[in-house]
Amino acid sequence: MTTIRFVLAALAIGLPASGFAQANLAGANYIGVVVGTGKVGLNCPSGTRCSPVDTNRTLRAGHRFNESWAFEVAYAHTDADWGVLGYNYSAEFVGFSVGAAYTLPLSASVGALVRVGGASNELKLQPAVAFGQSNPGTLTTRSVKPYVGLGLSWQFARHWSTSFNVDLTRADLRETPNGSKQSVTVRTLGAGIALNF
Template identity: 75%
Template structure:
């Protein structure tokens, strides 16, 4: 009976019933997990092939205040190992972000999402060492950087949605304990699923 009353009220106001369903779904708390690939754009020495790309994990939790806007916190992790037999390097990225999400509806169940905010980023670098050289150990550099993201979300059930996302931020690193900081780009591409409470 409640559903019938909502539909009749929507028709009386000249609004589609799907709009009520979408608004109801939009005002929700959610948590999602996303797996993909991440890249930390470290420079490689000349004549050395390396590709610092590895699996990325992103966890998002947020609350939608209305169909368009949400507040969101994120956790992101990339652990990239790359190199050759005599040249090995690794970088671990961890980021905690706080920001906003704007959703542009493309249909009653699909929306384009735009993310922006700030993140506390940590980059742990294990510098490359040649044969017979002593490793300087892991060098950890922390920084606060802006982040942006673009995604496509599909609400396929009352409590469930799936999405594909691209996220971009920056991080600082040092090649040695005494070297100056340099900024590198960190990007993540992934797909995930979210539960809407």
């Protein structure tokens, strides 16, 4: 009797994972868009209008090897608030990433996501310039950094899923044309929808 209960319990635990695998493998490929906020870890100078948080858009495409593992590429862009006449101090972030995604099924249609990989990041900065001083223009710094992401996905139809995502990476920042680079944290937070095909 104990063996029968054990087998039934194992089947009950295994069914949600199996259901998720069947739903999630409606197609081996997927493409999705995530919209939310992006935060660049700027240290805002006093007396300036600073905008470390703005709108972020991420486009992500992937290929599933099985119900757990996938290869992903992504493009992320955080808009900048440039202000007027160079009195602003803010940044624009663009990142291209390549990595792996792991899905842990939580139920028949819900899964937890973990993402890791590398990103080619570009950070554009508009420095704060006092009245009468020369504006150096937009300073662009490029770097290659690791990234990590967490998410929660829901397969609400055979070919469609929605997700909530948090992604973290680093980017180099140069505040003057010949100044030294400093590393800042870039965080994106958003909800998205994906087509599975």
